[in-house]
Amino acid sequence: MNALVLKLLVQRIALGLLLIFLVSIMIFLGTQILPGDVAQSILGQTATPESLANLREELGLNVPPLERYLNWLGGVVRGDLGTSLTNGRDIGASIADRLGNTLFLAMWAAIISVPLAITLGLVSVLYRGRWPDKLISAVTLSAISVPEFMMSYILMYYVAVQLGWAPSVAMLNDRMSLLDKLHAISLPVAVLVMVVLAHMMRMTRAALLNVMQSAYIETAELKGLRRASVIWRHAFPNSIAPIVNVVMLNMAYLVVGVVVVEVVFVYPGMGQYLVDHVAKRDVPVVQACGLIFAAVYIFLNMFADIVSILANPRLRHPK
Amino acid sequence: MTDQTKGTTFQRFSQKGMTRRQMLGRASVLGLGVLVGGTVPFRAALAQSPVKGGILKMGLGGGESTESLDPAMALAQVAFHVTRTFGETLLDVNNDGSLDMRLAEDVSSSPDAKTWTFKIRQGVKFHDGAVMTANDVLETMRRHSDEEAKSGALGIMKGIADMRVDGDNFVVELTDANADLPFLMSDYHLVIQPNGGRDNPNAGIGTGPYKVVEAEPGVRYTFEKFADYWDDSRGHFDGVEFAVINDATARNAALQSGQVHIVNQVAPKVAGLLGRAPGISVKNVSGRGHYVFIMHCDTAPFDNADLRMALKYAINRQELVDKILQGYGSIGNDIPINSAYPLFDDSIPQREYDPEKAKEYYAKSGHDGSPIILRVSDVAFPGAVDAAQLFQESARACGIPLEISREPADGYWSEVWNVQPFCASYWSGRPVQDQMYATAYLSTADWNDTRFKNETFDAKLFEAKGELDGAKRKQLYREMADILSNEGGLICPMFNDFIEGVSDQIAGWEQNGVWEVMNGLAPHKCWLA
């Protein structure tokens, strides 16, 4: 590793941290944009002067916004996410297990979908315009057009209820072996893989085709190399950075997919928790969950950039 | 509601059952003193010999992530089942209205029904190894009488003047006579715990056939067989697991895919479809469970009696029975009592859907026309959101603007029910009228979820407790029903059957409509075939 790479890495990490800080401001502002009074909108029709006053106190609405934000941020930095408005519980404690469950689900979806997406992308470029390419395109087009909840229910019906191959409800516990756990989450993971795969594959294909139009590829082809070897030896290494980007961009789908899939398969993760508390207008919980989701997403993007910096041949072998 | 055990009632089995129950119930009410002990009628049914072993898995709706193991706090279905699985009460009520003696071997009363003596069973052990004594019973009852414990049984403990231990006996002195006291002691909150559970209410220690192993509220509970359990005829499984599945679609799918053996709260609209699935049967039993819309009589705009009346006339009960219950239940009449109860007066006129009267009362109420928010969730009862939409439609035809607010399942019982002024809910009913009214309609009841505070009503309730003349008592209950129906905050459109989906692997199932899922006794009495 050389100084240039190191400098880039440090810059990128610093940028990531800055971004998380700025995102915390956005999320805080996102719950303050309502003209008028948040307390009034939370309580709605049942508001009485006393309950309004109580809730304002609890939300800290009597304190100026800047101070309120700093208090919140200070708490977050110390690991104190605050307490839930609706049940008075410590948010950090309620989230801890759920976050682990969600990450477990998302991680396995990523582990399966990323290599698969890249392979399929390569295959479809290799057979560009022929039936494997067309088939893959048609299937992925359908997959990105079908809402996640529909895909989930279809799998639940056919795979779990009709065939009995997988559990229909994803229940995890600590005493299960890894294999049992994977079996338990197989359906939600399958849905996530399909959703992410389709988007990822399409963009991988586009990124590869872009590289394929470069002059050096043409040279390689003119040298008489086989197409597969052109793609594998020349196009692919140069596509790593764009592909990593594609992969990370699609992690956004994973985040969205997780929310829906958790609701359908009754998975005890962050998604279900967030949705419930949005409906209950439990602002502190929503802020905490929003920040965590965003931070995970930013972290993934940062990771992607780091990989592409490290993978960039021009940076690895400076002249 | 919780806790209510809310159940569902089913009509098919009800005809015969009701009559029998009524007869037996009346016998008891007439102050014949000692009630029959024993499970004799059921022993015969259990003749096919139980197989020991295996794990029972149940998929249950109605659980929250904020629940604890404290029986006093048990509210929704999951907490009810957890409590029933690890703990036992002095006695249970059988489906036919007779009593099943559990931790009490025998019960007797003085001729005036004011002093009741429970003979406590000897040699019963708690899960922590201690031997249960009459003193533990006394402390348990004291804790539930304590305002601070916020017990769901607080309302029914109100009439007790004094409690004491007399050797192996637990003695209750009542301020007024009450022929129904043994029924009250079967309340599922009144699980006997060491020192009344005072040392640690959340420890989940009882005398039941299964010990709590893991408790993840809102997610899952696991239990293992308690080796020292006193009753060999019960508790056949090696362990029991509850998965909390509030989503009805996922719950039924879990049964169909073989992940669980029993699911509760099957919606009538899918009961027929589920029953056609291979290896699954749908069990239904009628009882006293009812689905309700409850208004807080002390909170605007529902503090206006005319508005309450307008809403009562704006709901089409028959349509709800047809669409939501699909034949698995019967029509309600804005009182929590139906013909399954002893001393029910069937001459009370049925309140009908009447848009004209609804409009009249609505105009009289002077409501400003702002939307009236009805909070509802799928866990309120199966089909609650559908029912609310039907209500909304029928109310709209009367010019009453209802707005439906769909609330998340998790938190519904702790944050909406008994908190918000207008919501959907259920009650599973209680064995006798006195207990039902004392639990939820007495001014001071902790579970007075309509905030109904009526002195005349309270006075009649206490008068009825001590009234040993059946005809007079029936008349008092009739008068109370009229007051509640006309002035209360309860809209009770229907009495439901309890419907459960049960795998064919489960043997030993009994029809028991006291509460859902065999009155919570499936883990005790069933086994894997």
Next chain:
Amino acid sequence: MMRLPLPTLIGLFITGLFLFTAIFAPWIAPYGVSEVVGDVWEPASAEYWLGTDNIGRDLLSRMIWGGQTTIFVAIAATVVSFVTGSVLGLFAAVVGGWLDQLMSRFVDLIMAIPTLIFALVVLSVMPVTIPVLILVMGLLDSTRVFRLSRAVASDIAVMEYVESARLRGEGRAWVIFREILPNALSPLVAEAGMRFIFMVLFVSTLSFLGLGVQPPAADWGGIVKENKDGIVYGIPAALLPAVAIAALAISVNLVADWVLDRTSSLKGGRNA
């Protein structure tokens, strides 16, 4: 008149059909949106072509009204997204300098938060009504349009004809609307199709989660939610709205693919 490929024709036909029924819903739908007409989940019949739903409303009528809601919300949100995103994007590209930097970094920041998550954060304090949904979805999504239009416009802004217009002394608005916009239109139109699909899926997902269109109003995601209990028994009421969502999304996709193929090499901007 050029010949259209078959998939595009199919896409155009289905999209057109959906739009037609959405616009003329009041005349086409046999029953009212929340009118209870029959028993629960009746099978298809001459009276109710697609059967009835979870409380006995005519499913066809509900699908038609629901389609109107879904499509209207999605179109309105797409318009909000486009007007905001493209105007600001073009403006940023033309003005350049610190203002461009500021706007671009702000957009990066918004995009660092997954759209659904940010929408949920905002919806936790806003009343969930259709105008609010449209605004929230439209504004959050305008970031992607901003990026695309800025990129396209930056390419165009250095073209000679733009330069010459500037030298002629034309104002910024003139440059944006008369020189750049017409030339940036075709990639933006293709992108509009993609954004529209995203909006359809987005509002359906929100409604499915119970945080979108509120009953008794109908939209496709909400109809799925209401009928989902029947899904594992093959009740069509649960499946048909989801099929409609997928059919609409696929057909718009087919059309957008064709537009995209015909226009420049700009392939980006598909990510939600």
